[in-house]
Amino acid sequence: MTSTRRRATTASTAASRVVPARLRPVWLIISLAAVAVAAVAGLVVGPVDISGVEVVRQVVGMHTDLSTQQAAIIEQIRLPRVLLALLVGGTLSLSGAGYQGVFNNPLADPYLLGAAAGAGLGVTIVIAGTASTGSTPVGAPVAAFAGALGAVALAYALGAAGRGRTSTASLILSGVAVASFLTAMQTYLLQRNQDTIREVYSWLLGRLSGAGWHEVLLMLPYCAVSWVALLAHRRVLDVMALGDDEAATLGLHPGRSRIIVIVAASLGTAAAVSVSGLIGFVGIIVPHFVRMVAGRSNRVVLPLSLIFGAAFLCAADLLARTLSAPAEIPIGVVTAFFGAPFFVIVLRASRRTGITS
Amino acid sequence: MIECAGVTVSLGNRDVLAGVDLKVARGEWVSIVGRNGAGKSTLLRYLAGLVSGTGEVHLDGRPAAALSRRQRSQLVALVSQSPVVPDGARVLDYVLLGRSPHIRTLGFEGAQDLAAVYDALERLDLLDFADRQVTTLSGGERQRVFIARTLAQGAPIVLLDEPTTAMDVGHQQQVLELVDSLRRQHDLTVLMTMHDLTLAGQYAERLALIDDGRIVVEGAPAHVLTEDNLARHYGARVRIIHDGGRLGVLPFREEGIRD
Numbered sequence: 001m002t003s004t005r006r007r008a009t010t011a012s013t014a015a016s017r018v019v020p021a022r023l024r025p026v027w028l029i030i031s032l033a034a035v036a037v038a039a040v041a042g043l044v045v046g047p048v049d050i051s052g053v054e055v056v057r058q059v060v061g062m063h064t065d066l067s068t069q070q071a072a073i074i075e076q077i078r079l080p081r082v083l084l085a086l087l088v089g090g091t092l093s094l095s096g097a098g099y100q101g102v103f104n105n106p107l108a109d110p111y112l113l114g115a116a117a118g119a120g121l122g123v124t125i126v127i128a129g130t131a132s133t134g135s136t137p138v139g140a141p142v143a144a145f146a147g148a149l150g151a152v153a154l155a156y157a158l159g160a161a162g163r164g165r166t167s168t169a170s171l172i173l174s175g176v177a178v179a180s181f182l183t184a185m186q187t188y189l190l191q192r193n194q195d196t197i198r199e200v201y202s203w204l205l206g207r208l209s210g211a212g213w214h215e216v217l218l219m220l221p222y223c224a225v226s227w228v229a230l231l232a233h234r235r236v237l238d239v240m241a242l243g244d245d246e247a248a249t250l251g252l253h254p255g256r257s258r259i260i261v262i263v264a265a266s267l268g269t270a271a272a273v274s275v276s277g278l279i280g281f282v283g284i285i286v287p288h289f290v291r292m293v294a295g296r297s298n299r300v301v302l303p304l305s306l307i308f309g310a311a312f313l314c315a316a317d318l319l320a321r322t323l324s325a326p327a328e329i330p331i332g333v334v335t336a337f338f339g340a341p342f343f344v345i346v347l348r349a350s351r352r353t354g355i356t357s
Numbered sequence: 358m359i360e361c362a363g364v365t366v367s368l369g370n371r372d373v374l375a376g377v378d379l380k381v382a383r384g385e386w387v388s389i390v391g392r393n394g395a396g397k398s399t400l401l402r403y404l405a406g407l408v409s410g411t412g413e414v415h416l417d418g419r420p421a422a423a424l425s426r427r428q429r430s431q432l433v434a435l436v437s438q439s440p441v442v443p444d445g446a447r448v449l450d451y452v453l454l455g456r457s458p459h460i461r462t463l464g465f466e467g468a469q470d471l472a473a474v475y476d477a478l479e480r481l482d483l484l485d486f487a488d489r490q491v492t493t494l495s496g497g498e499r500q501r502v503f504i505a506r507t508l509a510q511g512a513p514i515v516l517l518d519e520p521t522t523a524m525d526v527g528h529q530q531q532v533l534e535l536v537d538s539l540r541r542q543h544d545l546t547v548l549m550t551m552h553d554l555t556l557a558g559q560y561a562e563r564l565a566l567i568d569d570g571r572i573v574v575e576g577a578p579a580h581v582l583t584e585d586n587l588a589r590h591y592g593a594r595v596r597i598i599h600d601g602g603r604l605g606v607l608p609f610r611e612e613g614i615r616d
Contacts, residue, residue, distance in 0.1 A: 019449075245407050249405050249407065252512070253426060
């Protein structure tokens with residue numbers, strides 16, 4: 001009895017220093033600070049000079065000395081654009097982290113499985129069909145989601161063909177095949193609809209330039225569902241990292257959880273793609289960065305990917321519209337410009353640390 | 358306690374298990390032996406609910422068919438042959454995964470779960486390793502981490518699939534001693550598959566020899582490990598050596614085959 005109690009006491013004191021993997025306050029503060037800095041910079045920097053203090057006062061609803069025109073620039077142009085960058089960036093990198101967790105493959109991202117290509121095809125069909133000008137058609141997110149899920153289902157079916165189970169490798173290979181096929185269909189569609197080709201291309205390269213409140217509100221409900229579903233599975237994803245059999249002996253239904261996570265990540269990807277086009281690398285470099293600095297547990301990686309992803313894309317958008325002002329560089333070009341070298345560095349580092357092994 | 362009757366499992370067109378009857382009493386240690394492909398691992402996987410088949414199974418007196426996956430995982434823990442260690446997982450986080458059966462699917466661990474984890478870490482002398490990454494540990498330390506996770510799971514029935522494969526003889530003995538002492542402390546029912554017949558005979562209370570999906574001999578180690586049985590069911594030439602109460606299985610090479 002005494003020995004039991006003594007053991008219990010030493011156990012609680014000796015190990016009390018070590019706590020389970022969780023989002024530490026210091027990282028929460030750092031990531032939120034990054035979002036705040038990127039957002040304020042995004043609001044302040046622009047062709048029309050407006051003081052930073054005034055911008056912040058305007059956004060938080062305090063009295064300002066701004067002219068009506070200046071106030072309109074902030075409220076109707078810069079604020080929705082910053083919000084959209086935050087939403088798209090957070091959603092793409094959270095979806096990427098979700099795919100990486102569920103496929104147990106750090107190289108998985110929204111472009112794997114053809115999810116982004118499927119979403120792209122869906123939106124292309126809608127744009128070509130409606131010949132819209134400027135703002136994103138309301139049907140775009142739904143078409144994108146249908147395209148993304150269809151692509152994932154196809155990749156899954158092909159990956160599983162001939163065998164009962166789907167391995168990660170066969171899934172990725174079939175995803176690549178599906179993506180190529182869908183991209184080819186998209187190109188064919190574009191050639192058939194010469195009149196909308198410009199519209200679709202400007203969207204394809206990734207853009208936040210036409211962003212308004214319409215896009216923010218269009219995307220918000222899909223993002224909310226995707227975020228809640230993905231973040232809720234962060235502990236489950238850690239258990240699933242043990243493999244399906246072990247997860248099953250620990251009481252989970254890995255197949256069921258996998259489908260939920262894939263659908264949620266595809267929904268997020270589709271929503272992002274439908275308003276902003278194909279913005280690559282966000283879903284892979286942000287979660288990688290988080291793993292390198294803050295830990296590999298999905299309980300840390302998922303929430304931090306969301307927050308850092310938001311800050312990253314907001315900052316990338318700032319570069320996209322200032323580097324060659326008054327012209328704009330497509331934001332997909334900016335993320336690729338930073339993403340590709342980062343990716344090479346990650347690959348080189350992974351040979352030493354085994355991140356991608 | 359494990360009771361199974363008429364367990365039949367088919368993979369493809371082959372009956373991997375063809376009517377297995379086996380009883381393991383509460384607190385008892387039974388080891389399953391048999392040549393490669395005889396169906397040893399499949400029996401453990403069936404009991405853990407990982408493969409489907411027919412037959413009647415009772416786990417701790419409850420019919421297995423009526424158990425949800427979560428309920429079953431609270432009764433049965435499986436230590437697989439080479440458990441996957443996620444990259445970068447720390448010992449504490451890895452052992453905490455064992456508490457999953459007691460945590461709501463989308464919920465998080467409570468104080469009780471952490472207490473169980475710290476207790477398991479202490480029993481296996483792993484407290485100082487709590488913050489280390491599992492992949493940086495030695496093979497023996499890693500095996501203790503796997504057992505700690507199983508202990509944290511708190512299941513009264515523990516299935517071990519060749520837990521000592523690829524270990525040197527010293528570590529094999531340490532792991533088996535550890536399993537035995539935990540079994541005694543926690544009144545665990547242990548069912549283990551083993552390749553090393555000498556160790557199997559020394560640690561288990563009973564052996565079950567499986568061949569072609571059926572249990573062909575069952576009983577005390579001295580009853581199962583006979584030269585005749587091993588010749589018939591393993592195709593092996595062995596001598597059984599008795600050293601006091603202990604028993605050793607010594608493979609030998611027939612004279613005359615050598616050049």
